[in-house]
Amino acid sequence: MEFMGIERDRLHLSWISSAEATKFVEVVNNVTEAVRALGPNTHFIKNEAKVA
Amino acid sequence: MVGYIDKIKEISERLLKDGKVDMVIGFRKGTMPMMNEPHRVKSADDVKNLVWDSNCGINLANYLTDRKEKIGIVAKGCDSRNIVTHIIENKIDRDQLYIIGVPCKGMIDSHKITNAVSGEIVDVVESNGEVTVKGDGFEETFNKADVLQKNCAVCIHRNPVIYDELVTDLVEEQADVDRYEDVREIEAMSTEEKHNFFDDLLAPCIRCYACRNACPLCYCPTCFVDESRPQWVGKGDDPVDIKTFHFLRAYHCAGRCTDCGSCERACPVGINMRLLTKKLEMDCLNLYGWEAGLTLDNRPPLDTYKPDDPEEFIK
Numbered sequence: 001m002e003f004m005g006i007e008r009d010r011l012h013l014s015w016i017s018s019a020e021a022t023k024f025v026e027v028v029n030n031v032t033e034a035v036r037a038l039g040p041n042t043h044f045i046k047n048e049a050k051v052a
Numbered sequence: 053m054v055g056y057i058d059k060i061k062e063i064s065e066r067l068l069k070d071g072k073v074d075m076v077i078g079f080r081k082g083t084m085p086m087m088n089e090p091h092r093v094k095s096a097d098d099v100k101n102l103v104w105d106s107n108c109g110i111n112l113a114n115y116l117t118d119r120k121e122k123i124g125i126v127a128k129g130c131d132s133r134n135i136v137t138h139i140i141e142n143k144i145d146r147d148q149l150y151i152i153g154v155p156c157k158g159m160i161d162s163h164k165i166t167n168a169v170s171g172e173i174v175d176v177v178e179s180n181g182e183v184t185v186k187g188d189g190f191e192e193t194f195n196k197a198d199v200l201q202k203n204c205a206v207c208i209h210r211n212p213v214i215y216d217e218l219v220t221d222l223v224e225e226q227a228d229v230d231r232y233e234d235v236r237e238i239e240a241m242s243t244e245e246k247h248n249f250f251d252d253l254l255a256p257c258i259r260c261y262a263c264r265n266a267c268p269l270c271y272c273p274t275c276f277v278d279e280s281r282p283q284w285v286g287k288g289d290d291p292v293d294i295k296t297f298h299f300l301r302a303y304h305c306a307g308r309c310t311d312c313g314s315c316e317r318a319c320p321v322g323i324n325m326r327l328l329t330k331k332l333e334m335d336c337l338n339l340y341g342w343e344a345g346l347t348l349d350n351r352p353p354l355d356t357y358k359p360d361d362p363e364e365f366i367k
């Protein structure tokens with residue numbers, strides 16, 4: 001995805017076991033922070049077709 | 053290259069006459085110049101229609117999927133690697149096949165030649181490393197090396213990796229080719245440039261799916277682009293849908309693509325969608341030391357687990 005022009009920090013992949021609540025919180029916080037720093041996404045957005 | 057055909061015919065005829073195979077898959081002359089088409093020969097009388105020259109770029113492994121009969125198949129280096137992939141993926145049995153190996157010196161790029169001349173090409177003749185094209189009021193000769201398909205120019209597996217009989221001696225493999233120059237050029241771009249680059253690259257795509265149909269790896273009974281319940285991706289020409297189709301198609305080929313170039317060759321508008329599959333091919337090589345279709349003995353990286361698999365991308 002990065003190769004096609006999506007910022008590296010916009011897409012995250014993580015393995016979290018259902019027992020790893022703390023890791024889950026940590027990852028979610030990191031993801032939110034990273035994406036917030038990038039600002040709103042401008043690519044790969046599809047607008048609904050306008051119906052007259 | 054041109055002289056191989058006698059041997060191909062001889063082998064095919066023998067196989068069919070001896071009843072060793074039910075059909076031979078090779079090429080016959082296409083209805084358009086520079087576009088030879090796949091041909092299934094089922095009787096010895098039909099062998100005369102087989103041809104071989106530098107317009108046989110389509111990957112014949114595509115025609116093996118789930119066949120039940122005994123098949124003789126003409127295979128260049130890349131076809132043989134896709135045959136290996138087919139065997140590994142249980143799409144055909146090795147015992148069903150008699151592989152007629154053709155050491156290959158590269159196929160010519162019909163898009164390149166068509167773009168280089170001004171009129172419609174009606175005839176193409178090949179001799180001594182030169183390709184001459186003729187049309188209404190013009191005739192032009194190219195050095196074959198200059199008009200090779202892009203993937204052939206950087207090919208390092210010209211010889212079949214698996215075969216029962218060869219039509220000629222093995223050819224020397226190209227050394228010192230930089231296979232991934234184009235991929236690195238894109239990697240060096242900024243996010244914005246990458247995005248714009250692929251926007252431009254894929255803009256002419258008409259979603260005809262010729263690239264998918266020409267690829268031996270794309271054998272799912274219903275492709276994700278054709279599904280409507282659920283509909284994974286829009287079917288129109290919205291640029292986002294086009295991109296989604298292309299990067300997902302490429303992902304489905306990860307660790308399997310042999311860079312045979314059939315997809316690019318089949319595209320009516322000349323899109324180099326191989327840039328996407330090549331990036332994945334390069335990653336497979338760098339991360340897992342894997343090149344698709346070289347051996348029947350190893351499982352591909354995406355269906356095996358090793359404790360030391362790279363995992364930097366998992367956070």
Ligand code: SF4
Pocket residue numbers: 111266267268269305308309310311312313314315316326329
């Ligand atoms: S994706 Fe293209 S180059 Fe790769 S195996 Fe399929 S047709 Fe060949």
Ligand code: SF4
Pocket residue numbers: 256257258259260261262263264318319320321322323325
């Ligand atoms: S063959 Fe070319 S035009 Fe057709 S779907 Fe593929 S990239 Fe698009």
